[in-house]
Amino acid sequence: MSWIVRSARLLGGEPTDLLVRDGRIADIGPGLDTAGADVVDAAGLVALPGLVDLHTHLREPGREDAETVETGTRAAALGGFTAVHAMANTDPIADTAGVVEQVWRLGREAGHVDVRPVGAVSVGLRGEQMAELGAMADSAAGVRVFSDDGRCVADAVLMRRALEYVKAFDGVVAQHAQEPRLTEGAQVNEGELSGRLGLRGWPAVAEEAIIARDVLLAAHVGSRVHICHVSTAGSVEIIRWAKSKGWDVTAEVTPHHLLLTDELTATYDPRYKVNPPLRTDGDVHALREALADGTIDVVATDHAPHPLEDKECEWDAAAFGMLGLETALAVVQATMVDGGLMDWTAVAERLSAAPARIGRCDSGESAQGRPLAVGEPANLVLVDPAAVRTIDARELSSLSRNTPYEGMTLPGRVVATFLRGRPTVLDGKLV
Numbered sequence: 001m002s003w004i005v006r007s008a009r010l011l012g013g014e015p016t017d018l019l020v021r022d023g024r025i026a027d028i029g030p031g032l033d034t035a036g037a038d039v040v041d042a043a044g045l046v047a048l049p050g051l052v053d054l055h056t057h058l059r060e061p062g063r064e065d066a067e068t069v070e071t072g073t074r075a076a077a078l079g080g081f082t083a084v085h086a087m088a089n090t091d092p093i094a095d096t097a098g099v100v101e102q103v104w105r106l107g108r109e110a111g112h113v114d115v116r117p118v119g120a121v122s123v124g125l126r127g128e129q130m131a132e133l134g135a136m137a138d139s140a141a142g143v144r145v146f147s148d149d150g151r152c153v154a155d156a157v158l159m160r161r162a163l164e165y166v167k168a169f170d171g172v173v174a175q176h177a178q179e180p181r182l183t184e185g186a187q188v189n190e191g192e193l194s195g196r197l198g199l200r201g202w203p204a205v206a207e208e209a210i211i212a213r214d215v216l217l218a219a220h221v222g223s224r225v226h227i228c229h230v231s232t233a234g235s236v237e238i239i240r241w242a243k244s245k246g247w248d249v250t251a252e253v254t255p256h257h258l259l260l261t262d263e264l265t266a267t268y269d270p271r272y273k274v275n276p277p278l279r280t281d282g283d284v285h286a287l288r289e290a291l292a293d294g295t296i297d298v299v300a301t302d303h304a305p306h307p308l309e310d311k312e313c314e315w316d317a318a319a320f321g322m323l324g325l326e327t328a329l330a331v332v333q334a335t336m337v338d339g340g341l342m343d344w345t346a347v348a349e350r351l352s353a354a355p356a357r358i359g360r361c362d363s364g365e366s367a368q369g370r371p372l373a374v375g376e377p378a379n380l381v382l383v384d385p386a387a388v389r390t391i392d393a394r395e396l397s398s399l400s401r402n403t404p405y406e407g408m409t410l411p412g413r414v415v416a417t418f419l420r421g422r423p424t425v426l427d428g429k430l431v
């Protein structure tokens with residue numbers, strides 16, 4: 001089976017053709033021979049390497065009322081992704097080789113994207129006893145990213161031991177930086193607004209203190225640490241400092257923290273309730289700058305589906321989290337590309353190459369995040385940057401509806417996604 005992608009703008013450059021054969025990019029150049037190939041007309045479309053998400057909640061096993069591997073990976077393909085890292089806070093928790101292999105197998109059966117399970121750092125995410133990291137690394141799932149996400153690894157000794165342990169198999173600990181005592185009962189960003197709303201404040205220092213501790217710990221033991229969903233200007237400063245020391249520290253920002261501010265929480269609409277909380281204009285500005293200059297390496301969705309009953313209730317009772325897979329690229333275009341902060345080459349780095357490198361899925365048979373070049377696996381997405389769409393939750397493929405972008409008009413549309421030469425999305429629809 002072969003495909004000709006006709007007149008695509010590779011990373012936003014001049015239009016050219018791409019020949020896809022046997023799962024790989026077989027040729028690149030103008031006017032390629034179409035004999036025997038199916039043709040995708042990509043005039044006006046930008047071609048990027050398939051996107052890789054470092055931070056997805058697929059909810060299966062245990063919360064199949066919110067999302068399943070099947071529905072979540074459909075949403076991922078429609079968003080232009082060819083791989084996602086599935087977080088460990090499922091039920092049961094992904095803290096054994098058995099559970100990570102189950103999630104990995106479900107991903108293979110669904111076949112829409114590569115599912116890379118994330119292993120829990122601690123047994124039951126309880127933050128006490130280290131999980132069997134080595135067994136998960138050695139399993140068929142080949143886990144390289146470990147995280148208690150949803151919870152912080154608050155115990156400094158446990159964090160140190162995990163950082164030391166993952167070195168043996170080139171793993172990384174991805175930290176959800178939230179000092180638990182400083183955020184007990186916290187609901188929204190701590191500041192003038194939290195006082196006005198009468199909701200418990202979530203101070204920036206609760207995130208920054210953990211990041212400062214963990215970059216120091218990672219340097220001390222010579223390991224690598226990845227910081228999940230950075231949300232404050234102060235966090236950016238600490239990461240910038242750690243990188244200036246040459247320490248092996250990477251970081252991600254979510255699309256919602258690049259676009260939305262805590263002003264939205266004044267509506268008391270729980271769709272804007274998220275962990276970490278939406279912050280101020282100043283934080284958003286600092287996050288965009290940091291993503292543009294590479295201080296923040298990656299955009300990761302933190303796709304967090306919740307069923308209606310967990311979101312359509314009073315603010316205090318509502319679950320934290322937002323959908324993200326089907327809108328991530330559009331939000332990045334709106335905040336970074338259309339504003340002139342990043343070009344499409346940088347988008348490919350931050351949403352494909354860097355997350356694949358950090359997750360150590362950038363080599364081997366199912367390599368992700370590779371360049372669009374002859375001989376490389378044909379993982380790619382075609383996006384129409386001139387399109388605009390108004391977000392309607394009912395049109396999203398996710399099983400849940402908790403998008404914060406409902407009714408907003410966003411630029412760009414994913415037209416096609418290819419996973420190892422096989423289209424998973426064509427004409428904006430799942431194949």
Ligand SMILES: [Zn+2]
Nearest residue numbers: 149150176228
């Ligand atoms: Zn988290």
